[in-house]
Every structure is written in C-alpha cells, then in structure tokens.
Amino acid sequence: MLAAVTLSLQVQRATLDLLDGLNIEIAAHNSAGIPVDVRFTEPLEYAIDVLHGADVVWTSTPATPSQPTSVPPHTKRLLPGPSVLAIYIWNEETKDNASVAPGDYVVRVRLLGDGITPQATVNVHFISPTPISALGALHLGDALTIAGRFDPVAQTLTDTTGNVKLTKRLPTAPTDEPIAVRGYSIALPDRTRAFFVERWARIAKP
Numbered sequence: 001m002l003a004a005v006t007l008s009l010q011v012q013r014a015t016l017d018l019l020d021g022l023n024i025e026i027a028a029h030n031s032a033g034i035p036v037d038v039r040f041t042e043p044l045e046y047a048i049d050v051l052h053g054a055d056v057v058w059t060s061t062p063a064t065p066s067q068p069t070s071v072p073p074h075t076k077r078l079l080p081g082p083s084v085l086a087i088y089i090w091n092e093e094t095k096d097n098a099s100v101a102p103g104d105y106v107v108r109v110r111l112l113g114d115g116i117t118p119q120a121t122v123n124v125h126f127i128s129p130t131p132i133s134a135l136g137a138l139h140l141g142d143a144l145t146i147a148g149r150f151d152p153v154a155q156t157l158t159d160t161t162g163n164v165k166l167t168k169r170l171p172t173a174p175t176d177e178p179i180a181v182r183g184y185s186i187a188l189p190d191r192t193r194a195f196f197v198e199r200w201a202r203i204a205k206p
Helices: 131-138
Strands: 005-012 021-031 034-038 044-054 055-059 074-078 079-090 103-111 118-126 143-152 156-159 162-165 177-188 193-202
Touching: 021 044, 021 074, 021 177, 044 079, 074 079, 118 162, 131 156, 131 193, 143 162
Parallel strands: 005 118, 162 193
Antiparallel strands: 005 021, 021 079, 034 074, 044 055, 044 103, 103 118, 143 156, 143 177, 156 162, 177 193
C-alpha cells in the first residue's frame, strides 16, 4: 500500500524578487481506496531542499546530525486522496544566511517515511534587483528589492545606476560585497527619495 503514496508541492509568491518569501505547500496523495499508515522513525516527516544546479543551497533539515531523541517513532494515517502535510514559508535565504542570487532554482520535497521516499519538485526563478535609478519612477510604498554596495558613513546603497539613502542603519552589513535590501521607496521632507529597509542580506555568489 505504501506504493500508493505520492507527493506534490505548490509554491505561491507575490513577486519574483529576492528576499520576498516563498510559500511552499506540501501534500501527500493516497491513490489507494483505503487509508494507508506511514511510519516515521524521526520527528521530521518531510524535507525541503532548494537546489541551484546540483548544489543544495538551503534545506529544512538540521545542519548537524540529529542527536539521540526520546521521541518514539510515530505513524501518520493518510486517507484516500490528498492530505496537506505542511505549509512552509521560506525566507529565500541560503543555509549561510545569504540571499539567493538571481537565476533558476529547483524546490524539492522528500517524504521521510520508513520504507517510503516519494519526492516532488518545482522550478522557481528569481529576477535581478530593481535598479536604483528606477526608484524615482515607481510609486511610493511599492515593495521591491534593490542591491548594491553599502556605505555605512553616508548611509547609502549604490549600484551601477545610482545610489539611495537608507532609512535604517545596518551595523553588520558588509561593505566589500553586494547586499540585497527589501523594502520600499519613501519621500523625505526635502522631496528626495530614500529607501525604507524591511530586511537585508548579503547576496550569495551565483
């Protein structure tokens, strides 16, 4: 009966921007006409991996091997048809806490059952950050991602098209490599534009 169990996943996103967040819905499908019991020897029932080519840039599984646990094996009963296992929001950062670089990636989900390992994949694409020079033509308050080199003295972010003042100090941001900044454009009292920072991360090398 375990062969009747398959996996599917769906991703939902508002934009293709870096650092915007990716909703991942995982569902198990039981094609048998009767309930199927799946046994799990570990607390984790599934694993999510994000791959860039052959490299796993992020995974939902712990970075270190799990320590001996007192949690006993457990069983999940899957009724005929689909059963949602989880809805996971990935922050679009790598396992090294960097923003993924623009490009094509694969989200892979694996069921961690005892004697059953179905998996499913879906392709996702991330676009390049919005050029800083384009901010003046965009609506105030529109959420987007920009990127560039951070100057902690001037409190600015600079790319090849221009620079913009940031509204938030980034004391731990590197100055020797690009960072991605998620937020929105605002108008200062002197009518110049600034960028309100919601979150930021250095950009992983492609």
